[in-house]
Amino acid sequence: MSMPENQCPHSDMHFNVHHQAFHDSNLHYLEITGKCKICGKQAEFRGMPIGLSPGQPTMAADGLEVRIPWFGEDEEPIGPMISALVGQVVS
Numbered sequence: 106m107s108m109p110e111n112q113c114p115h116s117d118m119h120f121n122v123h124h125q126a127f128h129d130s131n132l133h134y135l136e137i138t139g140k141c142k143i144c145g146k147q148a149e150f151r152g153m154p155i156g157l158s159p160g161q162p163t164m165a166a167d168g169l170e171v172r173i174p175w176f177g178e179d180e181e182p183i184g185p186m187i188s189a190l191v192g193q194v195v196s
């Protein structure tokens with residue numbers, strides 16, 4: 106059974122959460138992607154800056170991955186923070 110892609114309700118989505126940790130830092134990221142099991146289309150996220158930042162959620166340039174930074178509760182950031190926002194100056 107197949108239906109035109111533009112009519113798929115995407116009612117059977119599989120979301121994958123990958124945990125990423127960096128050496129010499131207490132910064133962690135959750136990387137989230139999603140794919141429809143019916144039509145195979147990937148979830149396209151919107152509304153976040155493109156790149157990687159310890160200060161806010163960001164997404165990949167194609168919108169197919171969200172990167173959410175997190176720290177342990179009540180922890181202050183330790184070590185070098187990896188940050189690369191496209192189109193913005195990052196210190």
Ligand SMILES: [Zn+2]
Nearest residue numbers: 113115141144
């Ligand atoms: Zn679908």
